[in-house]
Amino acid sequence: MNTTDITIEQFNDLVQWVESTRKETGRTYHLYAIVDGVLDESLLSQVQQKNVPWRGLYPDTMLEANNPATGPFLIALLPDNAGHAELIQALLRRGQGADLLLWAVSAQPLPLLAAHLHCYAEVTLPDRSAALLRYYDPSILEVLVRMFTPQQFDHFLAPIREYRYWREGWQTIAGKDEEQPKAALEQYIALTGEQYEQLSNESFAETLFHQIRSELLAPIAQADDHQCIQYIRKLLARAVDSYKLKKQNDLAFFSLIGLNVNFEFDAHPDIAKVLLSSSNDEESLSSRLSNIDATVWDQLLRDGHAMKA
Known part of the structure; x- marks a missing residue:
């Protein structure tokens, strides 16, 4: 239609x-x-x-x-x-x-x-x-x-x-x-504090989308705004709940990988091992994932994209 x-x-x-x-x-x-x-x-x-x-x-x-x-x-x-x-x-x-x-x-x-x-x-x-x-x-x-x-x-x-x-x-x-x-x-x-937290979590996904939209690649870059924000919301929930990520730069990096590479990239055992391991609070997520072999990222790209999630 x-x-x-x-x-x-x-x-x-x-x-x-x-x-x-x-x-x-x-x-x-x-x-x-x-x-x-x-x-x-x-x-x-x-x-x-x-x-x-x-x-x-x-x-x-x-x-x-x-x-x-x-x-x-x-x-x-x-x-x-x-x-x-x-x-x-x-x-x-x-x-x-x-x-x-x-x-x-x-x-x-x-x-x-x-x-x-x-x-x-x-x-x-x-x-x-x-x-x-x-x-x-x-x-x-x-x-x-x-x-x-x-x-x-x-x-x-x-x-x-x-x-x-x-x-x-x-x-x-x-x-x-x-x-x-x-x-x-x-x-x-x-x-209340609880209400503010719920509202902040919802608003952050939209704010983050507008911050990173210029970095989105095809095919996700062709998706409509609402669809992208929904993807980001799910990625943020996983980043916070499963891996206890808190820093805005780390959350943005996690979301970009999920959108541009593969929505379930963190399910790969090599990446999951890094995400679940304890880290220096000063070390960024991009630095922690920098040693992941390029073949892993290539395989994730071939396996599917966020648009299929």
Whole structure:
């Protein structure tokens, strides 16, 4: 199926999603998209050219609100409007292979939903510093709904009937769909140490991908961003859990080998022996693996690539 076919299929799915929700509940619902502008700063201008209603999702009190095109923004869409339909399909095409879009159905009007999401622009970390919360990134959203306390979960999802995002098919997160909006939080939520660790582990895979993407070789270099990040996430989990790697340079090197050479390179007995042996904390992983014979790496390349994992 080519990109045009997928886009049409996704568009029809969104239309059916809204219509079926209205019929099921007898209530009026709106289709929304949360766009991650930092991944494509041109998208907000396209929204404005179509005169589609939107709101920035950084509150005015934040410095980031001065440049809404590079932040997350919320748009309200009417699929039966020709201009809106064109924009929806343009967004779907642009979002192929990237975590650019989060779709939502909600009974709340645009201003109220935007005000609610402003409460989640930042979080307070265990050291009491503030950090942006990328809840509109589907990978982060998946972690949040697992790690939130029941009270945090209920408040966050209160105005949402359902979130959807595309991962080789629609993935959904059910909301609370409350008719009356929740009161705004008096302050940003404070993450516990355990919550922060879960969120950091998730975010690190994406951060690392952007750091090493220029070093990726074919065929993994042709994979979409999301697929690469998923591979990195699995490699990082193995590096930390099985070999107790902690340094960022070592984790990056481990991931690069897994992506460029062979996803299961560490299963080779010569490499596993090095990885499982105790080492000088100052010695880098690249140095530790430098004595592995070239024939081992050649064999790993012939045996298969990360794309088969």
